[in-house]
Amino acid sequence: xxxxxxxxxxxxxxxxxxxxxxxxxxxxxxxxxxxxxxxxxxxxxxxxxxxxxxxxxxxxxxxxxxxxxxxxxxxxxxxxxxxxxxxxxxxxxxxxxxxxxxxxxxxxxxxxxxxxxxxxxxxxxxxxxxxxxxxxxxxxxxxxxxxxxxxxxxxxxxxxxxxxxxxxxxxxxxxxxxxxxxxxxxxxxxxxxxxxxxxxxxxxxxxxxxxxxxxxxxxxxxxxxxxx
Numbered sequence: 001x002x003x004x005x006x007x008x009x010x011x012x013x014x015x016x017x018x019x020x021x022x023x024x025x026x027x028x029x030x031x032x033x034x035x036x037x038x039x040x041x042x043x044x045x046x047x048x049x050x051x052x053x054x055x056x057x058x059x060x061x062x063x064x065x066x067x068x069x070x071x072x073x074x075x076x077x078x079x080x081x082x083x084x085x086x087x088x089x090x091x092x093x094x095x096x097x098x099x100x101x102x103x104x105x106x107x108x109x110x111x112x113x114x115x116x117x118x119x120x121x122x123x124x125x126x127x128x129x130x131x132x133x134x135x136x137x138x139x140x141x142x143x144x145x146x147x148x149x150x151x152x153x154x155x156x157x158x159x160x161x162x163x164x165x166x167x168x169x170x171x172x173x174x175x176x177x178x179x180x181x182x183x184x185x186x187x188x189x190x191x192x193x194x195x196x197x198x199x200x201x202x203x204x205x206x207x208x209x210x211x212x213x214x215x216x217x218x219x220x221x222x223x224x225x226x227x228x
Contacts, residue, residue, distance in 0.1 A: 092119050
């Protein structure tokens with residue numbers, strides 16, 4: 001079932017209640033030895049809820065969030081930075097418009113880190129018929145930044161722009177038992193990127209999960225998460 005009415009969506013993320021709860025279960029299942037490394041394309045509500053949840057539960061984590069719209073980031077994300085444990089903001093390709101408040105974090109700050117990597121591509125709306133130019137904006141840096149960083153992740157959330165390309169990039173970034181989750185997976189033009197993974201499944205309402213695990217392992221993981 002496709003959920004497009006955001007009045008029915010979760011307080012945790014811009015997802016349906018079903019999908020946000022499922023993502024939360026998957027997130028907690030990937031915490032190994034008390035630590036998790038998460039990558040997210042698309043900053044916002046999910047960043048604050050899920051990183052905040054990991055902090056509340058006392059897990060060690062590093063959460064890297066990439067945002068393509070600096071105007072949105074400055075207006076909607078910056079005022080909330082103090083809600084997070086120790087966090088940093090890096091603007092790519094330009095100076096900050098104003099000082100960024102970086103939360104000092106508590107005693108666990110060294111092991112609970114949120115980093116934002118912010119690009120300045122503007123409010124892209126390629127899905128609108130009168131915005132054809134938005135489809136051709138060069139977003140190579142936004143897509144490729146995590147690959148250049150060379151770090152492996154336990155979980156990747158693809159929920160920004162250029163999702164097909166981000167899916168492909170994420171296939172290079174997973175730990176052995178890691179998973180990539182894409183939101184709005186009902187869009188058929190993302191499907192060709194799933195072949196970059198060993199296994200993939202449609203889950204929840206409009207999510208898709210990809211991994212280099214065998215399909216039997218991935219199905220077992222989902223059974224465990226859904227049975228919690």
